[in-house]
Amino acid sequence: MAAVRRSLVSIAFVVGLPAILVLAWALATQDSTNLYFPPPSRVLDAFVTTWLSPDTLKDDVLPSLSRFAIGVLLSIVIGIVAGTAIGATPWLRALLEPMLEFFRAIPPVVLVPVLMLVLGIDDSMKLAVIVSGSVWPVLLNTIEGVRGTDPVLVDTSRSYRVRGVLAYRYVVLPAASPQIMAGIRLCLSIGLILMVISEMFASSSGLGYQIVFFQRQYMVAEMWSGILLLGLIGVLVAAVFQLVERRVLHWYHGSREVARG
Amino acid sequence: MNRRPALVAALVATLTLGLAACSSDSPSQSPTTAGADATTAPADDGDTAPQAVTIGALTISETAPLWAAVEAGIFTEHGLDVTVQPIQGGAQAMPALINGDIDFSIGQPFGAMRASLQGLDVKIIANYAQSLTEGDDINSVVVGAGSAITSPADLAGKKVSVNSIGAAGDLTIRAAVEADGGDPSSIEFVEVAFPDAQAQLDAGNIDAAWVPEPFVSIIVGAGGARVVDPYQATLPGLPTLVVQTTGKTVTDDPELVDAVRDALTEAFAWAAENDDAVRQSLVDEMKLPEPAAANLRFPTFSTELDVDVLQGLSDLAVQYEYFDKAPDLDTLIVE
Numbered sequence: 001m002a003a004v005r006r007s008l009v010s011i012a013f014v015v016g017l018p019a020i021l022v023l024a025w026a027l028a029t030q031d032s033t034n035l036y037f038p039p040p041s042r043v044l045d046a047f048v049t050t051w052l053s054p055d056t057l058k059d060d061v062l063p064s065l066s067r068f069a070i071g072v073l074l075s076i077v078i079g080i081v082a083g084t085a086i087g088a089t090p091w092l093r094a095l096l097e098p099m100l101e102f103f104r105a106i107p108p109v110v111l112v113p114v115l116m117l118v119l120g121i122d123d124s125m126k127l128a129v130i131v132s133g134s135v136w137p138v139l140l141n142t143i144e145g146v147r148g149t150d151p152v153l154v155d156t157s158r159s160y161r162v163r164g165v166l167a168y169r170y171v172v173l174p175a176a177s178p179q180i181m182a183g184i185r186l187c188l189s190i191g192l193i194l195m196v197i198s199e200m201f202a203s204s205s206g207l208g209y210q211i212v213f214f215q216r217q218y219m220v221a222e223m224w225s226g227i228l229l230l231g232l233i234g235v236l237v238a239a240v241f242q243l244v245e246r247r248v249l250h251w252y253h254g255s256r257e258v259a260r261g
Numbered sequence: 262m263n264r265r266p267a268l269v270a271a272l273v274a275t276l277t278l279g280l281a282a283c284s285s286d287s288p289s290q291s292p293t294t295a296g297a298d299a300t301t302a303p304a305d306d307g308d309t310a311p312q313a314v315t316i317g318a319l320t321i322s323e324t325a326p327l328w329a330a331v332e333a334g335i336f337t338e339h340g341l342d343v344t345v346q347p348i349q350g351g352a353q354a355m356p357a358l359i360n361g362d363i364d365f366s367i368g369q370p371f372g373a374m375r376a377s378l379q380g381l382d383v384k385i386i387a388n389y390a391q392s393l394t395e396g397d398d399i400n401s402v403v404v405g406a407g408s409a410i411t412s413p414a415d416l417a418g419k420k421v422s423v424n425s426i427g428a429a430g431d432l433t434i435r436a437a438v439e440a441d442g443g444d445p446s447s448i449e450f451v452e453v454a455f456p457d458a459q460a461q462l463d464a465g466n467i468d469a470a471w472v473p474e475p476f477v478s479i480i481v482g483a484g485g486a487r488v489v490d491p492y493q494a495t496l497p498g499l500p501t502l503v504v505q506t507t508g509k510t511v512t513d514d515p516e517l518v519d520a521v522r523d524a525l526t527e528a529f530a531w532a533a534e535n536d537d538a539v540r541q542s543l544v545d546e547m548k549l550p551e552p553a554a555a556n557l558r559f560p561t562f563s564t565e566l567d568v569d570v571l572q573g574l575s576d577l578a579v580q581y582e583y584f585d586k587a588p589d590l591d592t593l594i595v596e
Contacts (some may be wrong), residue, residue, distance in 0.1 A: 015263060015546075035380055035381055036356060036359075037380060092295070116461065116466070117461075119459065120466045121453070121466045201452070202451055203451065203452055204449070204450055213426065216350070216351075216428075217352075217373055217375055217379075218378075218379035220379075
């Protein structure tokens with residue numbers, strides 16, 4: 001009984017604020033004739049007709065999402081591999097770190113015209129925009145995480161002859177994984193933003209393109225529905241991330257709870 | 262070995278302090294600008310003082326006669342104290358127009374039609390600029406050097422760039438291609454900003470580009486070629502820019518609308534006589550190099566609306582399913 005009540009309460013907490021916000025929005029726009037602030041029912045209508053039609057799913061939503069997935073996966077792989085190498089090699093770190101900070105500070109948006117020239121105007125340019133922005137949190141966190149591995153742990157494993165690939169797999173990467181996962185969480189949200197931005201240039205399809213298109217066509221409810229879709233994708237991605245994180249870092253959360261307890 | 266991180270830390274700390282100092286400066290500046298706005302805004306008191314009017318206009322060469330005429334005091338003679346507010350595009354200007362942040366906006370007629378179809382209270386009160394009915398037009402579909410595309414029909418199945426899809430550019434290109442016997446539905450349009458078009462043509466990422474002056478001259482001068490002037494080919498003399506305001510302004514203050522229209526008519530007559538002053542404003546307001554400003558091709562400036570051509574544009578938009586239904590031009594246009 002108590003368990004049922006507890007889960008009901010937690011569900012109420014999850015949906016409570018969104019429900020209140022939608023209600024407030026509905027009340028505020030009840031007799032709104034302002035085109036720019038349509039009532040939620042109108043946006044929901046637009047959402048169903050715009051984004052759930054097979055054509056837009058096939059031409060705009062799925063290509064965007066696959067670019068997002070590929071871009072983020074590339075960022076994670078590049079970030080972890082390069083980050084481990086840089087973090088484990090002091091001279092490489094000293095050589096590269098100032099330059100990494102330099103490139104990290106460049107907003108990917110200003111690189112778009114350059115990338116358009118170098119890579120053309122197809123998917124590779126859009127992927128490059130996504131990777132050029134979302135690789136940094138993973139890369140820099142991996143460097144920090146690998147560098148911060150407990151020296152006692154490293155010495156101990158070395159004296160047990162745990163070396164090379166084995167040491168990376170069972171000592172260094174697990175020790176760095178809390179930091180790496182924090183980097184990936186950032187990478188996901190930056191990747192989503194850049195997915196939208198990459199489609200605002202030299203494009204004729206995609207989620208980001210459609211939102212800008214609707215805005216220019218004064219189809220405001222459709223525009224809001226696109227923004228709503230982006231937010232929902234963000235929530236979904238965060239939920240998936242949390243599931244993965246709990247599996248990967250279960251030992252870490254466990255050890256912290258023990259430490260706290 | 263241990264000293265280097267300390268040095269880096271010191272450097273970072275200095276930078277951070279510097280940035281913090283910068284950011285703490287900015288809030289102290291904003292109240293002064295806000296104050297300046299507040300003093301200029303409520304100025305429509307009394308009949309003797311000139312009435313404050315804000316006109317939104319794109320930072321493009323077509324705005325030159327407006328800047329020059331404001332500078333020369335043409336609008337003051339009509340009792341108007343005009344501020345020209347730079348805008349980013351027609352769709353961005355519309356909320357500002359509806360909110361009353363700007364009183365009039367100069368934008369494309371196609372955008373105004375689209376906005377009125379979506380239920381926005383927008384009116385076209387005068388023409389501003391129109392494409393040329395003969396000779397080389399002010400915008401054109403161009404190709405790079407050595408392209409095999411020579412006629413509009415050749416554009417079928419090709420990648421053509423426009424600055425924004427779903428507007429008069431791609432619509433008239435479709436019509437021109439179909440009139441020449443090509444299949445308009447096979448053209449693949451992509452959005453490329455006008456200044457980037459030449460580089461994308463050279464790189465082979467696009468097959469043709471629709472650009473206005475001065476980019477047409479630049480690309481043709483570099484060995485490229487004109488394929489078709491889509492405005493002139495489909496709707497000769499199509500207005501490129503019109504003066505828009507809200508229906509509320511038209512009902513509440515018809516004298517203001519008349520005054521703006523009259524002042525603009527006089528401004529264009531003055532601009533035709535004072536070409537040097539107009540071109541000087543290109544240098545002053547757009548930082549255009551002087552030789553470029555001297556040779557730039559201008560459209561025809563006039564407040565006379567050609568309703569038949571606008572009707573043609575609207576029909577074309579319905580025919581190619583850009584609009585679900587035709588906009589009611591009788592209510593949209595106020596003359």
